[in-house]
Amino acid sequence: MLTSLTLFFFLIVFITSFTPSHQAPYALRISCGARNDVHTAPTNTLWYRDFGYSGGYFTNATRPSFITPRLSTLRYFPLSEGPENCYHIDRVPHGHYSVRVFFGLVRDPTFDNEPLFDVSVEGTLVYSLSSGWSNHDDEQAFVEALVFLDDGTASICFHSTGHGDPAVLSIEILQVGNNAYNFGPRWGKGTVLRTHKRLSCGAMKPKFDVDYSGNHWGGDRFWNSITTFGQSSDKAITTTKSIKLSPNVPNYYPEALYQTGLASTDNQPDLTYTMDVDPNRNYSIWLHFAEIDPLVTGEGQRVFEILINGDILFEEIDIVKMSGGINSALVLNTTVAVSGRSLTITLQPVKGSHTIISAIEIFEIVNAEAKTLIDEVRALHKLKSALGLPLRFGWNGDPCVPQQHPWSGVDCQFDSAKVKWFIDGLGLDNQGLRGSLPDDISKLSHLQHMNLSENSIQGHIPSSLGNIASLEVLDLSYNFFNGSIPESLGGLTSVRILNLNGNSLSGKVPAALGGRLLHRASFNFTDNRGLCGIPGLPTCGPHLSAGAKIGIALGACVGLLLIATCLTCWWKRRQNILRTQQIAARGAPYAKARTQFTRDVQLSRHNNSHDNARTAAENGPILLS
Secondary structure, X not given: OHXXXXXXXXXXXXXXXXXXXXXXXXXXXXEOOOOOOEEEOOOOEEXXXXXXXXXXXXXXXXXXXXXXXXXXXXXXXXXXHOOEEEEEEEOOOOEEEEEEEEEOEOOOOOOOOXXXXXXXXXXXXXEEXXXXXXXXXXXXXXXXXXXEEOOOEEEEEEEEEEEOOOEEEEEEEEEEOOOOOOOOOOOOOOEEEEEEEEEEEOOOOOEEXXXXXXXXXXXXXXXXXXXXXXXXXXXXXXXXXXXXXXXXXXXXXXXXXXOEEEEEOOOOOOEEEEEEOOOOEEEEEEEEEEOOOOOOOOOOOOEEEEEXXXXXXXXXXXXXXXXXXXXXXXXXXXXXXXXXXXXXXXXEEEEOOOOEEOEEEEEEEEEOOOOEOHHHHXXXXXXXXXXXXXXXXXXXXXXXXXXXXXXXXXXXXEEOOOOEEEEEEEEOOOOOXXXXXXXXXXXXXXXXXXXXXXXXXXXXXXXXXXXXXOOOEEEOOOOEEEEOOOHHHHHOOOOOXXXXXXXXEEEEOOHHHHOOOOOOOEEEOOOOOEEEOOOOOOOOOOOOOHHHHHHHHHHHHHHHHHHHHHHHHHHHHHHHHHHHHHHHHHOHHHHHHHHHHHHHHHHHHHHHHHHHHHHHHHHOOOOOO
């Protein structure tokens, strides 16, 4: 019994943990250019301050559309900051997300300064602003895409096209259902869905999901309103009755979406809507229905077919029958390839004289770009920092994707086996680069060509360069490299061109390099004063082994130590002698006086003795009694 209860409890916890509706989705909203958190009416939505995500500049914003959030600042990216600028957002939980970017304006635009730029999400180009976008009060004020984020980060980049400076009002990263908008076999991590259009048919004004009190797992979608398809071909119809099935997983549509609709009239039984699209693209189409017409009370009273660009894609559509009843939501999805510049949706009655529709969603299906090998991206960032690359290079985001905007000076190739991009060429010659080459440059393990000539790069040539076996052309000429040529370069058997001329290199050219000069290799070592050992360079002195060099070095150290010891002893002895002489010089007068007094006493005693002896001799002996 206990085991059964334990298993039951585990199943409840397991199911709950994987049911999105039982937990709050991740949501991050950034007010670009804001120095403090902001709340906006009427929903009191929280927008976080813009800090540490990107470069660029803050300024006051001009909102181009009533759709855009009521925010007063933006971040813009002048071309002098580089052609690529990105927001890098960390600690994003793995999952499926709606990423939305609202555009802003630094000032009221003219034809010459209207910002036109491209937007990419996770390296995939999702949108290109076209001329005149700022004069439209519809979806052109933002871009929205459904993507999978699996590496804990989100990268949103803005690519300058040279026409105006990219300017961003806000960014939203909103988690949605893991299976949201599953359109079929191609759906998944290999595709991105870019929102092309959302229409709430029969609605009087546009709304977001939050305005409809929609489920947060829906991603707070924006629904533009449309009151007619034109030419008096339809009429708006509404209801206040509850709609069943609308908030169901995985898309969590708001109920109010189905409480309005457009129905055809007797004058024009067909419902037709045409929109402009980009040619030669695939589109995922989602059509929404609910039988809210009080004149229809059961199955079979309204049956129609759906044509897209003239082709019948859905037959015998009976809303009541397919949804399970009146006032129940029905969603149909299909994928179409569009070769022209328009997409036309037509509803034709088969039974009954009218058709009806609640909402339309159109997504462009974009193939998600594969990313560059992460070790090579990190190596390029180390190189960027070590050489102090100018801002004009950009070097933000992924170096190889989107393919329309690779990094300046970087050549890429695609590895179909690993489904990754790699770097096979660097062309940074004559760019005013400084600093030194980092050892991590060897992480660019697929390099075939590297040209860093005519810069001001200093320091040693990294020996790790010898690990890039694929290297065919290496040009480091006319820099300030010093030290010796690493022996490891001799292992670059694929090198055809090696230019190290015009530096400050010294020592012997590695024998392995010199030995290949006759094998169609083009090596240039000239204009290095200290190099020797191959024809055209000075002859090197006697060759010493590494052990001999170490022995000589140790002997020299011991000799220097002995010399230093002897000099120290001599100096100390000399100091003692000098100190003694100084003391003697200070005490000389006293010593001289004392010596003279002693001599006088001795002389007096000697004279007295001599006088007494002479007197005794003259007077004879003296007798004592």
